[in-house]
Amino acid sequence: MTAIASPTTSTTTERGSRLSVTQPERRHVPKRSGKPDPTGHLSAEQVEALGRELDALRQEVLDSRGSADAAYIRKVIKVQRTLDLSSRIVLLFSIFPPAWVVGTAGLSVAKILENMELGHNIMHGQWDWMRDPKIHSQVYEWDHASPSAQWKRSHNEIHHTFTNVLGRDNDLGYGIMRVDEDQRWSPSNLGQPLWNLVNAAIFEYGIAAYDLELGKQLKGRGEDPERFKADAKQVLAKIGRQMRKDYVIHPLLSGPSILHTLTANMAANLVRNLWTHSVIMCGHFPEGVETFAKTSIDGETRGEWYLRQMIGSANIEGSKAMHIMTGNLSHQIEHHCFPDLPSNRYAEIAPRMREITARYGLSYTTGSLPRQVASAWKQVIRLSLPNDFSVTDAAKAGAGRLLGRLRRGRAAVAA
């Protein structure tokens, strides 16, 4: 609602539509690592043809979108709310261990469904077409520390527009990690396996801080202190409401089960944090996912944008239940090409996307959940060290930095 009442200024730089850009020739902006252009074999015409194919695929889904899809999302909502409510009722008796286990498991699943298949997708506008004011991107508020409006700005607007563009898409490591060879290494990356683990455990708060651009603000590089203040107030209020619900109201309602319900709710939130963190790591961090130089997207055409989404994302293979529990983000490639198509339709277009990528000689990164999670972790661990790591270089770099700091410090004292 507030998003409509108070127009926000754009955070995505330049004015003017990005809809109808055409490029007569392809160009490649090399990256620091000197990796070859994975799309170098495609001509401008081929890329435009690819764009038209994907547009046609999108249109096909739009044309067949209807009451079955509406029934699907309403069913998910019904199942989620029923599960949520019944788990909370079971937890009123969480002093009994079986009730604790059943209630915690149910609540964990309900919370995951709410954030993934409902929250994330509704806020992407996947269900706006139904014109149901309760299932609408401009209205929906999710069960998460980050307020919808702030999450939509950092996720929908920045991440989905500038996907995997180095220096523009902060989702590449969330500004605290190095997950690509072309990101600059600094000694602080040495700790990133630990940061990642901590972030996984407190993921929703990590996202809230990230959406708020808290890191930038702390480093004194915040762009708009007024907006930061207003946003920070919103986040704190939201976190307050969320915590009051899970850690005060429901435990109190449980009477003698008060402590057990408290631990159950903490456990459910932890389970959701670990699960969503794993799923989201699989979207862009695993090996095989491409990144792009900062200036490579100047004057990018629609076809090139599609291209970037396709090879900049990675899927997860698995059962139908797994797909639903990931909010169909297991179809990350399809989601990134068509972020506003209903999530229940990604599965059916996935084989066709795969066929298209093969025909155009492009990679289609996918694998089982354990494999992709392991791959993403491997990247996080491997890239905590410099690309051409050797002990002497590292020592030199470290010593150099230290000397620099000392010198600056002395200069400051002298002044």
Added chain:
Amino acid sequence: MSSFLLAPSQPVRGVARVLWHLAETAVTPLVPADYLDLVSPLRRGADLRGRVVAVEAETADAVTVRIKPGRSWRTHRPGQYIRIGVDVDGIRQWRAYSLTSLLRAPDGLLAITVKAIPGGKVSNHLVRALQPGTLVHLDQAAGEFVLPEVLPARTLFVTAGSGITPVMGMLRNHLDELADVVVLHSAPTAADVVFGAELRTWAAQGRLRLVERHTAAAGVLTPAELDAVVPDWRERHTWACGPTGLLDAFEEHFADHQLAHRLHTERFRPVVITEGEGGTLQFSRQGTVVEADGATPILDAGEDAGVLMPSGCRMGICFGCVVPLTSGAVRDLRNGELVTASEGDGVRIQTCVSAAAGPCTIDL
């Protein structure tokens, strides 16, 4: 007296409020209604909805839909209409239909009568596909096309097609109180007369005088014929409902005879949306009016005119620019798809990929 009666309920209300507030804190960021709606969508205090109880054929292309209203339903005055929101192919569509039911019907049901109009998305759905048990969304009754508190001695009702529906609402509720009633109704053939049997029965019982005009054979009724058909029309209070052409002609005729005050009209407002390439954009809150062509995104057109607009990716993916389209038509620049809206429909559009396709009002 009343304060004495209310007094005992005060503390209860206070407790109820505390409990409600507790429920709100327990279900945030949702609201208690989100859960209650799953089990009791028609409860008091809920958004007004109704459950379709029966769909009965009136003619080959008209049905009466009987709806059990939610407990938030107030009441209506015969002749008024309700807006009904129904999901067609998964998309919520709002339309207005006159109520034809009895004010205090023993079954408590509301009734609307719908005639399928060619190409009509909602009317065809209601006539051909609506199933009992469907939940529909409702607004409270509205409209000024009603009989006055003090009923006139002599009345004339001029109707055509489904224009009979609000009049039927009045007749079913007030026929016994109306002394001298003439109904002048036009339909293509006798079989097309909605409520034909009921009207003819009343006529046979002498409770009203019914003049049927079958336009397929006899042509369209003109006001000039009134003198011949209803010679005392000047002494009657007239209520007219039907297509625009008919109403325009009657309004002119009554005005020519200085009898405009005796004529009450209800115009059907089928979604009249002028489609075209480009159009005038009216940003209603900021009071800016802009001419935009059919190739320029509304976002660009608005910003160029200094309108403060929410924006984001500028390529249709982030939904950061979505705003309500109060009325008008826009075209999706990516695939040419047309989106239309009338007041109250709750249609929102992505301004970065939509261009004006006719005059538009935007809630900004």
